[in-house]
Amino acid sequence: MSHLEIRGGVPLSGRLRVQGAKNSVLPILAAALLAPGQSILHNCPRLSDVEATGKILRLLGCGVEREEKTLLVDASQPTGWTIPDPLMREMRSSVIFLGAMLARLGRAELSYPGGCELGPRPIDLHLAALRSLGAEIVEEQGRLRCTVGSGLVGRELCLSIPSVGATENAMLAACGARGTTTIVGAAREPEIVDLQNFLNAMGARVSGAGSPVVAVEGGAPLHPAEHTVMGDRIAAATYLCAAGTAGGRLELEGAEASSLAAVTACLQEAGCEIKILGDRIALNSRGRLRGIRPVRTAPYPGFPTDAQAVLMAALAGGTGTTMFVENMFDSRYRHVDELSRMGADIQLAGRVAVVTGRPLHAAKVHSTDLRGGAALVVAALGAEGVSQVSGLEHIRRGYEDLEGQLTALGAQVRLIH
Ligand code: EPZ
Secondary structure, eight states: OOEEEEEOSOOEEEEEEOOBOHHHHHHHHHHGGGSSSEEEEESOOOOHHHHHHHHHHHHTTOEEEEETTEEEEEOSSOOOOBOOHHHHHHOGGGGGHHHHHHHHHSEEEEEOOOOBTTBOOOOHHHHHHHHHTTOEEEEETTEEEEEOTTOOBOOEEEOSSOOHHHHHHHHHHHTTSBSEEEEETOOOOHHHHHHHHHHHHTTOEEEOTTSSEEEEETTOOOOOOEEEOOBOHHHHHHHHHHHHHHOEEEEEESSOGGGGHHHHHHHHHTTOEEEEETTEEEEEEOSOOBOOSOEEBOSTTSBOGGGHHHHHHHHHTSBSEEEEEOOSOSOOOTHHHHHHTTTOEEEEETTEEEEEOOOOBOOEEEOOSHHHHHHHHHHHHHSBSEEEEEOHHHHHTTOSSHHHHHHHTTOEEEEEO
8 A cells, every 4th residue: 555755844835736626527527418519628637536427427428538637528428327336435426416417318326325434424405406306216225216207397496504515416407407496505615606607608597606596597408618627725725734834935826715715814813924916825834833713614605624624734733722613524533533643632522623733743644534634644744754644545536646746845745655
């Protein structure tokens, strides 16, 4: 099993273009299924989750070619409507295909995504929204058999939680429904806006993304489109936290500063100097971040749950005390045990984690999930000595060439096979 060997205490410096957003390219790839013909998607990161999504599209009879950072998706004649169990297990967010398959194919068969390292990942809001649009969904032996009956019909939907995935599934299905769908209580994440922009480029009529009410005038004939995926705000947050704890000067390009304002505000409070220069974010840090006011994860524009682990890792090696409250997922503190092996002082009580900063030392640590793994890398960059981080398959799901990017910034990171 390969691992990263990281010598900490080396300041980072340089400029980095942030990868395309994993959580935007996945629903946009599902949306490409909606139109006959070839869509062209730029700024698609090389991630295992993106490759898995490409596998699903090919299984459905679509063509998927990669040219550098561009994906060409040809959905002229889809032939399949089933996502096999192993692929659903490989990537639970494959459930995002459900709405697009119902809209284009009129049917879909896939298994329950099941839980993951973050705890249970229910899809009740997805299923309720799709059933409200007229989908007939039979659940048996863990498989979902879905049809559109006499066709999807637009109507008002209410989401009791601003679920990102449920909002996206409802938008995609609504494109294939007769009449107008209004999604009340929609998620407001920037990735929802990116999806709206791609759908409208395909000829759909979607409005309101980024606000709690998204409207879709369904039934418009859709055509392929060309689109550039937005920058990954969580990857950007990760690199900023890395420079924050290791110290140094980092300039990020390609991420919209407003999309990670909650994170940059925390880093500024912790002692980093941050300047926004157009679409560039410049950070200057002397390392050894200080404790900040409580960090409570919340739906956008609140503090993103996906950045909780990496900010915790950066603060754990600093000074002072910070309280985290993880409100979005039931078990998103699995990185805490591993950080403790590096000397971190983190006390857990249910959703609350109290971090008391202190110098960290190198250790052999293992990733158990995507963002938790990134947090171990961040902590190692600020720790004294040479750490080993294994479980890289988790990190590869969401970070494109993490070790290459960090090395280019002066970090001493080596991939050991
Ligand atoms: C998306 O997951 C992201 N994934 C997650 O990023 C992110 O953490 C999450 O949104 C929250 O921002 C992708 O976009 C591919 P939710 P999603 O539905 O859509 C509950 C990463 O690290 N819920 O907004 O699955 C759910 O249990 C990943 O990149 C229901 O109860 O998240 C959670 O507590 C991890 N019923 C809350 O809502 C449902 O039907 C928010 O989940 C759906 C969700």
